[in-house]
Amino acid sequence: MSKEMVTGVQPALFLWARTSVGLGIDDVAQTLKRKPEEIAAWERGDAAPTYAQLEKLAYEIYKRPLAVFFLPEPPQEEMPQREFRTLPDTDMHSLARDTYLHIRKAHAYQLALKDIFNDRNPSLQTIWEQVELTRGQVIQEQAKNIRDILKIGMEQQASWKDSETAFKAWRRAIEECGIFVFKASFKQKDISGFCLTDEQFPLIYLNNSTTKTRQTFSLLHELAHLLIRVNGLSKFEFDYVERLAKPEKELEIFCNALAAEILIPEEDFRQQTASTPPYLEKASEEFFAAIASRYGVSREAVLRRFLDQKRVGQKFYEEKAKFWAQQKKQSKGQGNYYLTQGTYISDRFAKEVVSRHYRQQISLEQAADFLGIKPKSYAGFEERILQGAST
Secondary structure (H helix, E strand, O other): OOOOOOOOHHHHHHHHHHHHOOOHHHHHHHHHHOHHHHHHHHHOOOOOHHHHHHHHHHHHHHOOOHHHHHHHOOOOOOHHHHHHHOOOOHHOOOOOOOHHHHHHHHHHHHHHEEEHOOOOOOOOOOHHHHHHOOOOHHHHHHHHHHHHOOOHHHHHHHHOOOOHHHHHHHHHHHHHHOOOOEOOOOOOOOOEEEEOOOOOOOEEEEEOOOHHHHHHHHHHHHHHHHHHOOOEEEEOOOOHHHHOOHHHHHHHHHHHHHHHHHHOOHHHHHHOOOOOOOOOOOOHHHHHHHHHHHHHHHHHHHHHHHHHHHOHHHEEEEEEEHHHHHHHHOOOOOOHHHHHHHHHHOOHHHHHHHHHHOOOOOOHHHHHHHHHHHHHHHHHHHHHHHHOOOO
């Protein structure tokens, strides 16, 4: 059976499956150890793979159920190139397969949210019902309004002991206002995250392969996208902004500025630094670290504020930012599987799934499927959630 040629698969399904994960014919051929001409022939309908080859295509390469290849035509899915407009075209067309899969997984989470919450957001008053950002209004006023809705004041922010505590607090506040936050470790390291709009279940999906301060900034950057009602896909380094068309460039500059203002309110920052020297290129590392600690942000974010105030030069900013970036090292520990999985999945979503399974409203298999884990792993995951260990 495994060497029989598959019959009944429309050639368009092969083309759709490949392009939907951003792979070229050569990529597929190399993985399957076949000639590119053979893959192209499948997509033209001039030849067909064996069942064994189709299974490998479905499960290992395209990450699709085998049954999808026997549909009469490709299912309707929004391609990232049409879905997002916050990256230059060249960047969109060079997305890694892993990034395509994360976007697909985020869409699946949205469907799961609609199912588990019966098509209605659990928040009594969502943040997007209270805020609609406009680039014509004063950023400081809009940022203050968002902070007020999130109920995060400067005294509370200054009391957070470290950047992890800060990230948890911002994430929790945003989820309480109706936006669900998921995370994953991206193989494409330059992607900071993305967001998907929806009338009831907008979500933010962050790259966990970086520091908590960078995740916090990305969280608020994507929040800005959602409050402007656009799907956003962003990178860590902001040089891509210069390659965008004017409308998208202005949008990204605005979202960056708003995220910075929410995290580091200008008025408070001026008060905190009023007694420091006007020019700060000779300031110590401890000086920048102390200010960064107050806001739970990176030293680079603080330095950017000083650059905006013209208290450091552009060259100094770039050199210092590069130096600090090289200092950052990710933890190599394996960690606890259940704690890590709890970190990745929206806390509010995970608690609702566990609660519904506990009340016997959904089966073990359904609960595990919603959470993206195997049924045998559910007990350990449930224990972590009930202990409040997800972050």
